[in-house]
Each structure stands twice: as C-alpha cells, then as structure tokens.
Amino acid sequence: MKIEIITPDSKVYSGDIQSVTVPGRKGSFQVLKDHAPIISTLDAGTVTLADEQGTVQHFEITGGLIEVKKNRIILLADAVRQS
Amino acid sequence: MANLKAIRVRLSSVKSTRQITSAMKMVAAAKLRRSQDAIVQLRPFAAKLEEILTGLNNALRDAETENIYAARKQTSGKVLIVIVTSNKGLCGAFNANVVREARRIMAEKYPEQAKRGDLWFVTVGKKGNDLLKRLKCNILEEHSDLWSDLTYENTAILADRLITLYLSKEYDTIEIVYNQFKNAAVQKLTAEQFLPVTVTENDTDNESADYIYEPDQVSIVRELIPKSLRIQFYKALLDSFAAEHGARMTAMHQATDNATELIRDLTLQYNKARQAAITNQLLEVVSGAEALNG
Numbered sequence: 247m248k249i250e251i252i253t254p255d256s257k258v259y260s261g262d263i264q265s266v267t268v269p270g271r272k273g274s275f276q277v278l279k280d281h282a283p284i285i286s287t288l289d290a291g292t293v294t295l296a297d298e299q300g301t302v303q304h305f306e307i308t309g310g311l312i313e314v315k316k317n318r319i320i321l322l323a324d325a326v327r328q329s
Numbered sequence: 330m331a332n333l334k335a336i337r338v339r340l341s342s343v344k345s346t347r348q349i350t351s352a353m354k355m356v357a358a359a360k361l362r363r364s365q366d367a368i369v370q371l372r373p374f375a376a377k378l379e380e381i382l383t384g385l386n387n388a389l390r391d392a393e394t395e396n397i398y399a400a401r402k403q404t405s406g407k408v409l410i411v412i413v414t415s416n417k418g419l420c421g422a423f424n425a426n427v428v429r430e431a432r433r434i435m436a437e438k439y440p441e442q443a444k445r446g447d448l449w450f451v452t453v454g455k456k457g458n459d460l461l462k463r464l465k466c467n468i469l470e471e472h473s474d475l476w477s478d479l480t481y482e483n484t485a486i487l488a489d490r491l492i493t494l495y496l497s498k499e500y501d502t503i504e505i506v507y508n509q510f511k512n513a514a515v516q517k518l519t520a521e522q523f524l525p526v527t528v529t530e531n532d533t534d535n536e537s538a539d540y541i542y543e544p545d546q547v548s549i550v551r552e553l554i555p556k557s558l559r560i561q562f563y564k565a566l567l568d569s570f571a572a573e574h575g576a577r578m579t580a581m582h583q584a585t586d587n588a589t590e591l592i593r594d595l596t597l598q599y600n601k602a603r604q605a606a607i608t609n610q611l612l613e614v615v616s617g618a619e620a621l622n623g
Binding site: 250252253254255256257270271272282283284285286287311313315320322324325 | 367370371373375377378381385480481482539540541542543544548549552553556560563
C-alpha cells in the first residue's frame, strides 16, 4: 500500500509501506492493508510508519488530514518535523 | 562635431550599466527557477485539499450548520483589499499594475465605501505600500517583511489575521489583488475574493458517500475551510513572488538589449568623430607643406 505525506512546502515521504499509525481527532489509529476508506482530521502528534522492510520511521506533525482509499493513503500535514 | 572625450565617457558609463542589468537578469532567472519550484510543490497539496472539500460540500449544504465563512446579511459596510507587490523595484510595470487595478476596483466596485472612508488596505510589499501612501489611501497594516522569509507558517499567521478580521464582523469583504504567475514573461493581474467564501456546487454523484468520517463531516468541513483559505493565500503570495522575478527578468533583458543598441550607436559616432579629426589633421599637415613649397 502506498503513502504520500505532503506539506504545503514539500513532499515529505512517498513510498510503499506496511502500516501507518496516525493521531486522529478521535484518537490515534492504525491503517493496515485493505483498510476501509476513511477521511479524518489529525491532531498534533506523531505519525509512525513501517515500510516494506519493516523499518520504522517517525514524523512529528502539527495537524493535518488523512485520506485512505483503495490502499492509497494521502496525508496532508500542516508542518512536519522528522524525528 | 561631437566631442571625442564626451562620447568616450558616455560609452563607458553605458557599458557598466549594461553589466549591472545583465547581472540582475541572471539573478532574477535563478530566483525565478527556485520560486517556480515552490509553486509546483504546493500544487498537489492544494489540489487534494480542494478535492476533499468539494466532496464534502454536500454535507455543508444539508446540515443545518451555519457556515460562518459564507456571505452574511448584517454588514459593517467596510471592505478590505490586500495588495501584494514586491519590496524591490526595477521590474517594469509589475507594482504599478497592481495599484492601478486596486484603484479600479475602488472606483468601480466600492465607490460608496471609498467615499465614506470604509475602504482599507493591507499591503504586502514596500512598493505598493509607498504608492498607496502617496495616494493617501487608508492603510491598515503593512506586512512587507513577509518577503524576507516566505514560508507557509508565516503566511498562515497573516491569513489567520484576515480571517479573524472577517469573523469579528469588522470587514464585510476581503479581496486580494496580486500578479499571478503564468510564465516567465507573462504575469496575469488577478483580483480574488478571499472572504466570504463562494461555495462551489458539487453536482456530480457523491462517490465519497462510502467514506468513514472522523470526527464527522461537519467538523471536518469547519476545519478544512480555514485551512484552504490559508493555502489560497499562500498560493497568491508564491504566485506573486515568482511573477516578480519573471517581470524583473524581462525588464532587465529589455534594458540589456537597449544598452547594447546604445553602445553600437555610440561606438559608430565615436569612430566617425575620430576619423573626422584625423582627416582634419592630415589636411592641415598637407596644406602646411603645400604653403612652404609654394
């Protein structure tokens, strides 16, 4: 499943991943393969993703929006700091 | 006959001017490329946000929620125009165009407000600020320092300030006048209504119906509208920034060409004068010798 993390200034990350955990407005949730389509606003917090090889990466976001549809994830973040 | 020395001095001064304009052209071209990249970066973000928002517009219409960003009835009668110009000159009619457009809007769209003194300006860019000051327009705030550090966070602060001015019912309408970047040679002068928001109708089948929404459609729309306003504002500034460098590049290219032409003419004049002087001297020598022989 593919993910794109975009901010107004740049494209932060793009590639295939196994899973991603995001700080949703109603609580943090994880997206795995074949997740139901969802649109959710995000709070400030940490986005954690595991790529194909299982390497884990963290991104600090200040808020944003996520759309999941047919194994394509688009994460619009207001600002991102990689940690 | 023109003075040889005078032409020589003029020639060297035109040459050094050409050096400056051609250097400025190079600098503008390099900056143009960088600012163009910034717009390209923003485009996917803006497009996606727009897509999600139009998909959700139905929710906004159905729900009995009041859209605080839409046009409202009770009015303060005040209008705010945001003028986006550059901090530096030497870019052709770039800044003058914006100010002229602003005055046109003032005269045609808001003549009563202008007469009452209810038309205010927020300026981004020193040049526009100076021009408006000379015209004795009401300037609410100047944000020219934005250009020295043009990031999304910084512009978002100003965008939020504008949104607050609208929501606090201090101003009825907020417009932005700026140069849109078409390509390096063409800037499109644009006047855009920033607030109130014009909601685009979504007549296509709502395929987004099968989404799960968190927390819910209305709250998402409420959060997205200010976000998309901030993006719209950021885009206007980026556009103007790229357009400025495009305009400066064209202006400096023109100037360099003109200088080259002038140098050609002056060189010709200089050589003619030099030759005339030599002919004169020869004539004197020959006629002097002739007189001695005779």
